[in-house]
Amino acid sequence: MSCINVSNQKELEEIAEKLGKLVNSGDVICMVGDLGAGKTTFIQALAIGLGVKDYVTSPTFTLINEYEGRIPLYHFDVYRINHIDEMENLGYEEYFYGDGVCAIEWADLIKDILPYDYLWIEIKITGAESRQICFIGTNDYYREIAGELLEK
Amino acid sequence: MITNFKQEDIITLAIETSCDETSASILKNGREVLSNIINSQIEQHKKFGGVVPEVASRRHIENINDVIEEALTVADVSFADLTHVGVTHGPGLVGALLVGLSAAKAIAFAREIPLNGVNHIEGHIYANFIEHKQLGPPFISLVVSGGHTHLVYMEDYGKYEVLGRTRDDAAGEAFDKIARALGLGYPGGPQIDRIAKEGNPDAIVFPKAYLEEGSYDFSFSGLKSAVLNYLNTQKMKGLDISTADVAAGFQKAIVDILIEKTIKCALEKGANRVVLAGGVAANSSLREQLRTECEKNNIDLKYPPLHLCTDNAAMIGCLAYYNYIRGLRSSLDLNAISNLKMGDNY
Numbered sequence: 001m002s003c004i005n006v007s008n009q010k011e012l013e014e015i016a017e018k019l020g021k022l023v024n025s026g027d028v029i030c031m032v033g034d035l036g037a038g039k040t041t042f043i044q045a046l047a048i049g050l051g052v053k054d055y056v057t058s059p060t061f062t063l064i065n066e067y068e069g070r071i072p073l074y075h076f077d078v079y080r081i082n083h084i085d086e087m088e089n090l091g092y093e094e095y096f097y098g099d100g101v102c103a104i105e106w107a108d109l110i111k112d113i114l115p116y117d118y119l120w121i122e123i124k125i126t127g128a129e130s131r132q133i134c135f136i137g138t139n140d141y142y143r144e145i146a147g148e149l150l151e152k
Numbered sequence: 153m154i155t156n157f158k159q160e161d162i163i164t165l166a167i168e169t170s171c172d173e174t175s176a177s178i179l180k181n182g183r184e185v186l187s188n189i190i191n192s193q194i195e196q197h198k199k200f201g202g203v204v205p206e207v208a209s210r211r212h213i214e215n216i217n218d219v220i221e222e223a224l225t226v227a228d229v230s231f232a233d234l235t236h237v238g239v240t241h242g243p244g245l246v247g248a249l250l251v252g253l254s255a256a257k258a259i260a261f262a263r264e265i266p267l268n269g270v271n272h273i274e275g276h277i278y279a280n281f282i283e284h285k286q287l288g289p290p291f292i293s294l295v296v297s298g299g300h301t302h303l304v305y306m307e308d309y310g311k312y313e314v315l316g317r318t319r320d321d322a323a324g325e326a327f328d329k330i331a332r333a334l335g336l337g338y339p340g341g342p343q344i345d346r347i348a349k350e351g352n353p354d355a356i357v358f359p360k361a362y363l364e365e366g367s368y369d370f371s372f373s374g375l376k377s378a379v380l381n382y383l384n385t386q387k388m389k390g391l392d393i394s395t396a397d398v399a400a401g402f403q404k405a406i407v408d409i410l411i412e413k414t415i416k417c418a419l420e421k422g423a424n425r426v427v428l429a430g431g432v433a434a435n436s437s438l439r440e441q442l443r444t445e446c447e448k449n450n451i452d453l454k455y456p457p458l459h460l461c462t463d464n465a466a467m468i469g470c471l472a473y474y475n476y477i478r479g480l481r482s483s484l485d486l487n488a489i490s491n492l493k494m495g496d497n498y
Contacts, residue, residue, distance in 0.1 A: 035329065036380035040320060040373060058321045058373070060329075061171070061299030062245060062490045090247070128381050 003134040013045035020049015030107030033123035072100030164236045166469025169252030170244025174215035177465035178227035182473030186227035188466040209247035238472020241269035242492025249488035268472040269482040276429035279460040279467035292418045297430035298324035316368025326372040351396030353404035428455035
């Protein structure tokens with residue numbers, strides 16, 4: 001695991017926007033962190049990097065929001081999922097193995113059905129504004145992306 | 153025919169299953185509600201602290217036929233009396249929407265009567281037309297619910313200009329999340345409304361996001377983080393937390409910003425009427441303070457009665473009726489659209 005400390009929201013957004021420029025079709029980004037850590041904020045900035053023009057709002061209500069960017073963005077919030085079976089009803093496979101980028105909030109809740117490879121991002125609250133962002137890439141491709149994000 | 157209707161009367165069966173509630177309603181000529189049956193799943197969801205999609209769609213399937221049957225019985229109407237079907241086809245949970253949509257399509261097909269698929273958020277505004285018989289556009293509407301926060305200029309029937317909307321969390325969603333953090337249960341709005349009455353709204357001042365000058369958009373995620381930060385800090389310092397004061401301060405921050413932007417928007421548009429809609433329109437603090445501010449500015453305020461604020465099929469039927477008389481029809485291949493935008497008609 002490699003981590004970076006940011007002292008405010010702007011620095012977090014810069015990293016996320018950079019990630020939005022690096023990702024490719026079929027990529028899966030897993031986001032974890034407490035309520036209020038900045039998962040949605042991170043994905044909003046990632047969407048800007050992807051060229052999404054629409055507002056990226058919290059998908060807590062609809063569970064999945066889709067956006068058009070350079071490549072499609074599928075924004076998941078699985079906080080309310082109680083059982084993996086419920087993901088099947090959402091047709092998650094079409095998204096996970098589709099052409100867009102999947103960004104999944106609370107991915108730790110659905111670990112059993114995640115694809116084999118993904119970029120795991122954990123945001124830890126270290127202060128009112130400051131955060132620690134940690135990356136785990138499961139293969140060389142994702143590890144390379146993580147490496148680029150750590151360069152200031 | 154059981155009830156006596158005139159030949160030209162339009163008898164609508166409306167169905168709503170976008171989120172928690174399975175609801176069916178019978179309306180005569182759009183504004184007269186003959187029945188409005190709501191089978192709520194809130195008890196079911198309380199255990200989980202929010203809407204559970206799988207539970208939602210399964211319960212809708214179990215409920216839908218009984219709810220439609222009851223709507224017909226209470227209205228004293230048979231399938232043969234129906235001349236029109238209206239249904240919510242978005243936005244909402246796709247699995248939940250599909251249950252109501254399939255039932256509506258089946259009935260429209262079997263009875264060979266027209267179908268209108270409508271937008272749930274627009275439906276909330278039309279709840280006002282049921283209550284206030286003379287009300288019509290133009291006006292500014294603030295639609296606030298668990299999934300939506302929209303500031304809309306409704307120029308005419310079917311003609312909307314979305315002036316502002318949330319950029320992150322919906323107002324009702326912020327209520328739910330903070331209620332959960334305070335251990336108050338689901339749905340969060342009524343719980344916070346209740347306990348805030350015992351608290352001092354000025355004891356803790358939470359930040360309000362006004363966004364850039366002239367913007368009518370909303371942002372509640374910063375406020376949510378500020379409340380969570382406050383709770384964490386107090387806990388780490390071992391200090392007491394007054395749940396009532398936190399609830400009151402949080403509610404004030406949301407209500408103040410909703411009202412300020414609504415009034416400013418009405419004045420700028422030269423609209424002398426504001427119409428409140430959606431589940432959060434049930435919030436007593438929002439109603440009272442908005443009434444005061446509207447009176448100050450000579451603006452007429454309308455809001456629906458409590459039972460029409462939350463999700464219900466009558467409002468969907470009213471909207472479907474107006475779309476129908478404007479000549480709109482939906483085809484039987486109509487689909488559920490989770491992120492349906494206002495003004496999109498199918």
